[in-house]
Amino acid sequence: MKKIVAALAAAGVVVGGAVLAPSVSAAPAAKPAPNQVNYDPAPIAWGTCASPGLQRRGAQCGFLEVPLDYAKPTGTKIKLAVSRIAAKVTPDKYQGIMLTNPGGPGGSGLTLSVLGEYVPNGAGAAYDWIGFDPRGVGSSQPSLSCDGGYFGYNRPDYIPVTSKLEQTWLNRSKGYAAACDKAGGDLLDHVKTTDSVNDMDALRKALGQEKINYYGFSYGTYLGQVYATTYPERVRRMVLDSNVDPRAVWYQANLDQDVAFGGNIKIYFDWVAKYDSVYHLGKTEAAVEATFYREQNKFRTKPAGGIIGPDEFTDIFLQAGYYVFGWEDIANAFSAWVNNADYSGLKSLYDASNAQGPGADNGFAMYLATQCTDVQWPTSWNKWRIDNWITFLRAPFETWGNAWFNAPCVYWAGKVGKPVQVDGAKAPPILLVDETKDAATPYEGSLEVRSRFPKSSLIEGVGGTTHAGTLNGDACMDNQIADYLATGTLPTRKPGRRSDTQCDPLPQPVPAPAATERKAAIAPSATSTDITRADIQKIILGVRG
DSSP, rough: OOOOOOOGEEEOEEETTTEOOOEEEEOOOOOOOOOOOOOOOOOOOEOOOHHHHHHHOOOOEEEEESSSSSSSTTOEEEEEEEEOOOOOGGGGGOOEEEEEOOTTTTOOOOOGGGGGGGGGGGGGGGGGEEOOOOSSSSSBBBOOOOOTTTOOOOOSSSSSHHHHHHHHHHHHHHHHHHHHHHHHGGGGGSSHHHHHHHHHHHHHTTTOOEEEEEETHHHHHHHHHHHHHHHHGGGGEEEEEEEOOOTSTOOOOOHHHHHHHHHHHHHHHHHHHHHHHHSSSSSSHHHHHHHHHHHHHHHHTTTTTTBOOOHHHHHHHHHHHSTTTHHHHHHHHHHHHHHHHOHHHHHHHHHSSSSSTTTHHHHHHHHHHHHHHHHHOOHHHHHHHHHHHHHHOOOOHHHHHHHHHHHGGGTTOOOOOOOOOOOOOTTOEEEEETTTSSSSSOOOHHHHHHHTTOEEEEEEETTTTSSSOOTTOOOHHHHHHHHHHHHHOOOOOOOSSOOSEEEEOOOOOOOOOOSSSSOOOOGGGTSSSSHHHHHHHHEEEEEEE
C-alpha cells in the first residue's frame, strides 16, 4: 500500500495505490464556528516507527507540528507523535481515517493504531488507523515529567486520620504541582481538552481528509464529545466506549468514581469468596473484605517486604474495580501473601502499573495538567476535606486515594479555562458503549451523553463492571461495533433514558484449580516486544480514567 502523499492533498490523496477525490476545497474558508480555529499544518514526514510491534505491522510514524497556542498560530510550535496503519482494502471500499484515544487524560495513544485488527469481521480493514500521543504525552515534544519517584514504595497512609498525615499529603501535592510548574512552563497553559480537540482537527487536515472517524475510550470519550460539539461537520463516525459525564468534569466525577469503585470492589471480593477452595481467603464477601482491611491495617506499621504499604495495597486492588481482566492475578498475589507471607506477587502487580524513574510520571503529570486546567477546581481545601470524608463514610476503599491523586489541582499553576458545553444536536449518528457498573466512568454518564446526542445509540453490557472493554471478544458488543463501522448502521434508538440494545457483559474469569505455589502473572508487555490486546487494555487503564 502506498503512502498518503500529504503534499499532494490539494490535487488528490493516494490511498491503497489509487487517488481519491481532492479533500480540501479551493473555495474561500468559511468563518470558523465558536471554539473552532483555522490552522493549516505542514504535511507529516512519515518514517519507520521505533516500536517493534508497530514495525511488524508495517506502520508508519512521524510528527505533526502544531502551535503551542492556537491564538498565536505563528508562534511557538510543538510536535505530536503520530502513527498510521494503512487500510487493507481496495480504494472503492476505503472509509477514511480512524483517530483513536486511550483515555487518561495522559494516556499514550501512539500504539493504538493497532486497534483496527481487533474489530471483528474485517470491518477495521477499511480504515487508516491513527494513533497519536496528545500534546505533552509520551513521544510528543515536549513531554512533561515532574517527579519520576512520586509513586515510590510505602508512601504516607492515604487516609488522613491525623492532622500530620493530612499536612504531609498537602505538602506532597503542593510540591508536585510546583515541580510541574517548573518543568512545564508555558505548556501548562495549553494542554486543555480544547487544545487537543484542535490538534485532532489539525491532524485531520494534515492527512488531507474532510472528516474523521474516531474511536475513544474513557477520557477519550470526552475528547470525542467536545470534538463533535466543536466540529460536528467534520465527524463521520464515532465509537465512544465508557462515557465521561459532561456535567461532572472534573471534581464531581472523581467523587462519583469513589462510590462506584466501592461497589465494584465488593463484587470482586464476592468472586474471590466464590473460589475459596482456590484462594483460601474467606467463604463470603464479608470475610474476604475483612481479610483485605486486616492486612491493610498491618501494613500501616509493617509494610509487606518493607515496601508494600496500605496505599500500594489499595492501588493494586483498584485494578479489580476497573475491569475483570487480571482478577486471578490479584487473587493469586493476595493469597500468596496471606497464606504464605510471599509479597513478590504484590510487588510485581504494583510495579506493572506504577513505574518509577525519570519520565515515569508523564501520564500522571499530563492527567493533572489537563484536568486541573479544563475547569476551576475548588481552591478551598476545607471543601475537599468535607466532601471526601462524607464520601469515605459510604465508600472507604478508594476515596482518599483518589482525593490525593487529584489534590495537586489545589495548587496547579496552569491557566484555567471553561469547559465546552457538550451538545451533539448537529453531530451525525454515533455509537456509545458501556457496562452498567463501570466505576471509572459511571453508567449515568453514558445515559447523559445519549441524551445530548439525539442521533446516537447506546449498547449496554448489563450488570458488567468492566471499563473500556470493547473489542475484547464480547461478540454481542463487538459485532454491533463492526456493523456500525462497516455500514454506519446503529441499533434502533428506543424512547426514554435507557440503553438501546443490551448484551451480556465481559464474563468474570473462572480460575484454574489451586496450585502448590501461586504467583501473579507478569504483564505481557514486560517480556514481549509485540503489542497485545492486554497491552492495549493497560494503556486504556492509563492513569485512572
